[in-house]
Amino acid sequence: MTVALLAMSHSPLLEHGDPGPEIKAEVESAFEAARNFVHEYDPDVIINFGPDHYNGFFYQLMPAFCIGYDAVSIGDYGSQAGQLNVPRDIAQGLAEFVIKRGIDIAISLKMEVDHGAVQPMEIMYGDITAKPFIPVFINSVAPPFTPLQRVRLLGEAIGEYLKTLDKKVLLIASGGLSHDPPVPRLATATEEQRRMLIGADGQQTPEARAARQQRVYDTADAFARGEANIKDLAPEWDQELMKILASGDLSPIDSWTPEEMTEIAGNSSHEVRTWIAAYAALGAIGTYTVQYSYYRPIREYIAGFGVTTAVLDK
Ligand SMILES: O=C(O)/C=C/c1cccc(O)c1O
Numbered sequence: 582m583t584v585a586l587l588a589m590s591h592s593p594l595l596e597h598g599d600p601g602p603e604i605k606a607e608v609e610s611a612f613e614a615a616r617n618f619v620h621e622y623d624p625d626v627i628i629n630f631g632p633d634h635y636n637g638f639f640y641q642l643m644p645a646f647c648i649g650y651d652a653v654s655i656g657d658y659g660s661q662a663g664q665l666n667v668p669r670d671i672a673q674g675l676a677e678f679v680i681k682r683g684i685d686i687a688i689s690l691k692m693e694v695d696h697g698a699v700q701p702m703e704i705m706y707g708d709i710t711a712k713p714f715i716p717v718f719i720n721s722v723a724p725p726f727t728p729l730q731r732v733r734l735l736g737e738a739i740g741e742y743l744k745t746l747d748k749k750v751l752l753i754a755s756g757g758l759s760h761d762p763p764v765p766r767l768a769t770a771t772e773e774q775r776r777m778l779i780g781a782d783g784q785q786t787p788e789a790r791a792a793r794q795q796r797v798y799d800t801a802d803a804f805a806r807g808e809a810n811i812k813d814l815a816p817e818w819d820q821e822l823m824k825i826l827a828s829g830d831l832s833p834i835d836s837w838t839p840e841e842m843t844e845i846a847g848n849s850s851h852e853v854r855t856w857i858a859a860y861a862a863l864g865a866i867g868t869y870t871v872q873y874s875y876y877r878p879i880r881e882y883i884a885g886f887g888v889t890t891a892v893l894d895k
């Protein structure tokens with residue numbers, strides 16, 4: 582068994598927003614560094630920690646965590662749609678192991694995932710089916726949120742399971758860092774949005790989806806001009822988190838509350854749960870070193886944008 586990690590922000594605005602040629606080149610070079618790392622490592626299987634934005638998980642039934650035994654990408658924001666290549670035996674072994682450790686994870690035999698889960702695969706491989714892929718959903722958008730300590734314990738339980746596998750595993754975390762895109766929220770939803778958040782009418786119509794995505798594009802443009810009514814990015818918070826994750830001791834994060842995370846870093850800052858789980862999984866296997874780290878707050882992408890890779894120490 583060997584394990585390595587890639588944690589990166591995602592944004593559906595990568596093709597839409599224009600932060601200027603220098604920042605674009607900088608982000609592309611971060612992706613290139615990550616791509617080189619991932620291709621050189623060449624995993625047998627990927628454990629993918631991803632959020633969802635009311636495309637696969639709804640308030641009809643919102644688990645804190647879920648492992649997919651089978652999954653399909655719905656293709657929002659032009660992301661690649663279709664069936665993922667999920668190794669059912671490993672996904673099931675993982676879920677059963679984690680549940681025995683006292684982590685009440687849900688399972689899905691028909692998980693639907695969105696850009697938040699598949700964007701790293703698209704950027705790393707150009708194809709979401711390129712590698713066996715186990716989707717681990719972590720609720721990062723729909724309050725109430727489970728305490729961060731539970732996320733750390735989930736990650737640690739997954740790391741313990743990986744010790745029993747004779748495979749080369751890549752942990753991918755997709756999300757964060759500070760950001761506050763205009764994803765509808767129950768607390769402020771219109772009746773139509775409320776039905777969407779509950780999943781009352783199934784998947785959104787193409788027209789409703791287009792309107793939702795246009796709202797995000799318009800907000801990103803306004804945010805870049807300094808005119809949007811969303812929370813600003815929080816680079817100090819982002820960098821503090823990245824420092825803690827790189828240190829190998831994640832315990833300081835246990836006391837962070839969802840309320841203060843929202844207040845400081847925005848409604849979608851909870852996507853950092855994916856990073857915390859992935860780093861906790863790696864740390865449960867052994868001490869590690871962050872090999873590559875990139876960060877920049879990018880308003881055009883509505884994201885504190887980070888990319889890190891890490892390996893176990895020899
Ligand atoms: O509209 C959505 O579903 C999400 C948009 C978004 C925007 C910026 C950064 C992210 O992580 C997002 O998911």
Ligand SMILES: [Fe+2]
Pocket residue numbers: 591632634697756757849852
């Ligand atoms: Fe997101």
